[in-house]
Amino acid sequence: MTVIESGPLAAAKDAASKLVDLTIDDDSQSEIKPGMISETKNLYQSKPDENGKTTWVDTYPDDLEDPAENAETARYALLIRNSKCYDGRKKLQIASIVIQSPLLKRVLGTVLEGYPGITTTLDRLTFSAPFQPFIHRWKNLVEALQVDYDSTTKAHVKLLHRILEAELRDELKARDDYILNGVIxxxxxxxxxxxxxxxxxxxxxxxCAAKFNHGAYQDTKCGRYFNLQCQDVDWDGGRFGLGNTRFIIWDFEGTAKITKLAAFPLDYHPNLNEVKNQLIARGKVFESLSGYSYKNYQGIAIGDGPWGPVKYNVDSRIILDTYAWNRFNPNKQVHLADLTKVTRTAAVVEDSGDYNEYEEDEDEDDDEDDCETSCYSEEDSIEYENHFEGKRNAPAPLTDDQLLLCGAFLKGYSLRNKTWLTFSIGSVKDIKWSEGAFDSLVLPEDHKDLILALTESQVAHKKTFDDMIQGKGKGMIMLLSGPPGVGKTLTAESIAESMKAPLYMMSAGDLGLNSSGVESSLSNVLEMATKWNAILLLDEADVFLEQRSANDLERNKLVSIFLRMLEYYEGILFLTTNRVDNIDAAFQSRIHISMQYNELSTSSRRHVWNNFLTASSKGKKHGFSDEDLAKLADYKMNGREIKNVLKTAQLLANKKGSGLGYEHVKSILAIEKRHINNEKA
Known part of the structure; x- marks a missing residue:
């Protein structure tokens, strides 16, 4: 009968046969030293010399002893490894215990169920001092003594309990004493x-609350500390998951109250129920803010500095969007483990009684998969669009236990600081919209209606029109020109308020003057504004709009970059300039609406005075008569100058301890030597 072999064994035999059949060519034979023996030679490490150095010798050591573990020791349920003890209380201490009884291993599978790093089915199940799994699960081991096992199993459990009780008696007593007194x-x-x-x-x-995974004592130049590696519930822009966080407890003398530690078990908190309710309530806010949120923020936010985290005092409208954070900060992407994933750790402890570093048992393939699903490229635009418009699959609601572990911070962008930051949830507030901003705009009603209609229609139907070249010409660009202080910037601001859309304001200084830097910065800004349906305002855009010349090649590069990128911008852009006559001809074909603002007429100035006075009195009727307003309107001033005069007059009134009146404004106008306009509108 012929036996056909297949699989790994056959492959191994085939490889071996090929090795046997190999022939050594002439060149290889010439490299072999004469008299080489086809056997092994054993070398042994020598004893250390006076400098602690060792070498390799061929002399067999004469001080070796036979190994202690052999067929005889394998018959015992437990192997106890003892070492010398130097604490003055006993001669020997247990360094480690090897569990050899399969009956006892089955019992320990119940006693230590779910304990990280413990696999009770191993052939060699070893526990090292200070035996923290048994310290933590001592109650379970004691309860196992009362279970109705067979006589042999019960005997093995009693044997382990007796050995550990004698070894850990002092530690268990100290732990109970600490807990009784609320100290550690x-x-x-x-x-x-x-x-x-x-x-x-x-x-x-x-x-905050977090799930403790493992801890280790660390020694540094600044002192010794206990490092707690924990996990909390975080948001990566598409799903909730477990993020890594850590806390440090620095060394202290004697004992300290458990509740005064930098981190302590939540069950020890004196106001446990109240704190749990507060954390769960904040977790619900955290859950509601996941995805995209346009909010107001007033408080401390955290950014990245050259030497670590930097705190910012932020008073700005913000956009919370972790998905966009990952998109525009590829080196700081948020990577999370699955909510149901149990992080396995290796429970190994030094003989000194201190925790060693635990190592997470993460497969490399898992890390690569996480990276593939979390990294973003240019091809992700469709996924990003779906994310913004709420078309992504909504994550399952978090349970109360998960809400308890939700972090206190979310990633986002500060529109005023123009930087990506980490924001505290407690300082995130709803936006108080300026409902009357658009009505207060000094423009003909037909102009106002046209601008508002076009911007609202652009947001709602930006995908309905396309160029012959896909993705080209989908945006809406408006040029607002005229002298300073006549309402160009206010137009974009009031449109954003009316539409309740983010307003991204930038100037040439924000983009820089280097052509490569401008292209990168402008590309990011245009993409962010498009995805967030933001109103983009490029104020004082003269440097980009001005006619190109043959003498300034560097500025010509900037204009060319700006022209090219505007072709593919899909959002709403307002450009303001004081010098419309100097605009490059190439911009004319890219601007959808060009609106000229004239100097304020007398009636317009009266309207502006009235608006600012009403705003300063917080919506109440101000104390200026119609005659006062008529006199003020005769002064030839623009809107910004009117605002500055009123602000200065308000400071003067505050100094005198009275309400703002016409006499205060008149005093400021006299000091500034303002003159009555002789041209009546």
Whole structure:
């Protein structure tokens, strides 16, 4: 009968046969030293010399002993490894225990169920001092003694309990004493922190809860600390997941109250129910703000500086959008583990009793998969569009346990600071819209109606028109020209308020003057504005709009870049300039509406005075008569100058301790030597 072999064994035999059949060519034979023996030669490490150095010798060591573990020791349920003890209380201490009884392993599978890093089905199940799994699960081991096992199993459980009870008696007593008094020593912090425990801490001034995974004592030049590696619930722009966070407890003398530690088990909190409710309530806000949110912010935000995190005092409207954060900050993308994923750790402890560093057992393939799903490229525009418009699959609602672990911060963009920051949820507020901004705009009604209709229609139907070249010419560009202070900037601001859309204001200074830098910055701004349906305002755009010349090649580059990028912009752009006569001819074909603003007439100035006075009195009727307004309107001033005069007059009135009146405004006008306009409108 012929036996046909297949699979790994056949492949191995085939490879071996090929090795046997190999012939050595003449060149290889010439490299072999004469008399080479086809056997092995053993070398042994020598004893250290006076400098602690060793070498390799061929002399077999004469001080070796036979290994202790052999067929005889394999018959015992437990192997106890002892080492010398130097604490003055006993001669020996247990360094480690090897569990050899399969019956006992099955019991420990229940006692230590879910404990990270413990696999009780291993052939060699070893526990090292200070035996933290048994410290944390001592109650479970004691309860196992009461279970009705067979006689052999019960005997093995009692044997392990007796050995550990004798070895850990002092530690267990100290732990119970600490807990009874509500204190802990720094060297024993690990005793109250079982993996999986929910810890309470403060992060960047905000209370938070996180799941404790593992801890380690670290020694630095600044002192010793206990490092808690934890996980909280975070948002990566598309799903909720587990993010890594850590807390540090610095060394302290004697004992400290558990609730005064930088991080401690949440169950020890004196106001447990109240704190849980507060954290869950904040978690619900965190959940509601996931995705895209346009909000107001007043508080401290965190950014990245050259030497680490930097705090910013922010008072601005912001856009919370972690998806966009990942898109525009590829080196700082948010990577999260699955909410249901259990992070496995290796529970190995030094003989000194301190935690070693635990290592996360993450497969490299998993990391690569996470990177592939989290990195964003130019081809992700459709996915990004769906994200903004709410077409992505909505994540499942978080449970109360998950809401409890939600972080206190979200990623976003500050429109005033023009930078990506991390914002505290507690400082995020709803926007108070200026409902009357558009009505107060000093423009003919037909002009106002036209601008508003075009901008609203552009947002609603920006995809209905396309150029012969796909993606070209989808935007709406409006040029507002005229002297300073006549309402050009206010037009864009009031349109944004009326539409309740973000307003992104930029100037040439924000983009820079280097052509490569301008292209990169402008590309990002145009893309962000498009995806957020923002109103984009390029104020004082003269440097980009001005006619090109043969003598300034660098500025010509800027104009060319600007012209090319405008062709593919899909949003709404307002350009303002004081020098419309100097605009490059190439811009004329790219501008959909060009609107000229004239100097304010007398009636317009009266309207502006009235608007500012009403705003300063917070909507109440101001104390200026019609005659006062008529006199003020005769002064030839633009809107910005009127605002500055009123602000100065208000300061003067405050100094005198009275309400703002006509006499205060008149005093400021006299000091500035303003003259009555002789041309009546």
């Amino acid at each position: 020593a720094h060297s024993t912090i690990w005793m109250i922190l079982e993996p999986g425990t929910i810890v309470f801490a403060t992060k960047d001034g905000q209370p």
